[in-house]
Amino acid sequence: MNYIKIVINELGAIQTNCYFIINENIGEALIVDPADKADYIISKCAELQIKPAAILLTHGHFDHIGAAGRLKEAFNIPVYAGAAEKELLSDSRLNRSSIFGREPFTEEADVWLSDGETVELAGITVKIIATPGHTAGGICFYIESENVLFSGDTLFSGSFGRTDLPTGSAADLVSSIINKLFVYPDFSDETKVYPGHGPETSMGYEKKNNPVLTAAPAGAIPPASKQSEKRGALRGFP
Ligand SMILES: [Zn+2]
Numbered sequence: 001m002n003y004i005k006i007v008i009n010e011l012g013a014i015q016t017n018c019y020f021i022i023n024e025n026i027g028e029a030l031i032v033d034p035a036d037k038a039d040y041i042i043s044k045c046a047e048l049q050i051k052p053a054a055i056l057l058t059h060g061h062f063d064h065i066g067a068a069g070r071l072k073e074a075f076n077i078p079v080y081a082g083a084a085e086k087e088l089l090s091d092s093r094l095n096r097s098s099i100f101g102r103e104p105f106t107e108e109a110d111v112w113l114s115d116g117e118t119v120e121l122a123g124i125t126v127k128i129i130a131t132p133g134h135t136a137g138g139i140c141f142y143i144e145s146e147n148v149l150f151s152g153d154t155l156f157s158g159s160f161g162r163t164d165l166p167t168g169s170a171a172d173l174v175s176s177i178i179n180k181l182f183v184y185p186d187f188s189d190e191t192k193v194y195p196g197h198g199p200e201t202s203m204g205y206e207k208k209n210n211p212v213l214t215a216a217p218a219g220a221i222p223p224a225s226k227q228s229e230k231r232g233a234l235r236g237f238p
Contacts (some may be wrong), residue, residue: 001128004146006194009044012036015099015201017196019150020050021124021143023031028053028122031071032141032150033196035063038070045075053122057081057109058152058196060089061165062097078110080119082130085137086112087167094166113139131180133173134161140181149194149203151207155181155193157201160212177212 004181007020018216022028029050034041052075055068060081072079072127080091092104107236113119117132127142131154138161141150153161155177163170181203189204 004143006146006148007044007048008194009035009041009145011040012063012066014063016031017194017198018050019069019194020045021122022048022050023123026123027043027051030054030122030126031122032056033058033064033152034071036066038067039073041067041071042074044142051075052077055079056126056141056150057085057089058140058150058154059105059135060085060095060107061094061107061135061153062095062100064152064196065089065095066097066105069105078154079107080111080113080121081107081109082128082137082139082217083112083114084130084132084134085109085139088135088137089141094163115139127186129180129184131155131173131176133163133169133171133176135165136167136169138174138176142184142186144186146192147188147190148194149187150182151195153196155201155206155210156195156197157193157199157206158209159198160210161196174212174215177210182207192212 003025005022009018012019012035018035019032023032029052031052054077058197089107098104113128117128119126129140131138131140134153163173187203191203193201
């Protein structure tokens with residue numbers, strides 16, 4: 001019986017996907033990447049009659065964390081983020097809010113997560129997969145019961161995250177996707193992937209078609225300008 005429902009909200013200046021992972025049995029939800037527009041998220045939760053239990057951050061860029069502080073306060077819930085993302089979250093220059101945002105801001109997690117860790121929140125088991133590269137502390141969230149992965153800005157439908165921002169690493173990103181996600185023992189071709197921007201995809205499709213595959217043999221991925229061309233609609237997102 002499928003009791004978990006996923007709701008996608010596209011929010012903020014660069015159309016970031018903010019996800020609600022809802023446990024319909026108990027009416028509680030996890031909020032993945034509260035991008036922006038806290039008021040909208042709060043009213044959406046009321047409309048759906050869900051009670052948020054935690055905020056999960058795939059990484060610390062401003063366009064993924066913009067509403068985290070206000071939601072944390074409004075719902076009195078904890079924020080979870082990758083342990084290696086502490087520096088980026090706490091520095092408005094590194095998280096890009098001082099450059100792209102309306103106002104510089106920082107964020108602090110209540111719980112710092114490590115690779116391979118499993119957390120139980122709102123009756124949902126979430127597995128943490130560290131995928132450095134887009135940022136040093138980027139993580140993916142895997143829900144085994146639903147066979148769905150929230151990939152942040154690591155893996156996109158037909159694309160991958162840029163690596164030219166602070167703490168980014170092309171070699172790490174290629175390795176995170178090819179040596180970790182593409183061979184992750186729990187995944188199947190049917191594993192659904194919900195990225196930080198753009199449409200959902202599947203692990204099977206990306207394993208065959210993602211441009212990271214052709215970038216990999218050279219040991220490096222194309223410079224950011226070429227990446228942007230490949231990303232098309234996602235050009236210029238941070
Ligand atoms: Zn990002």
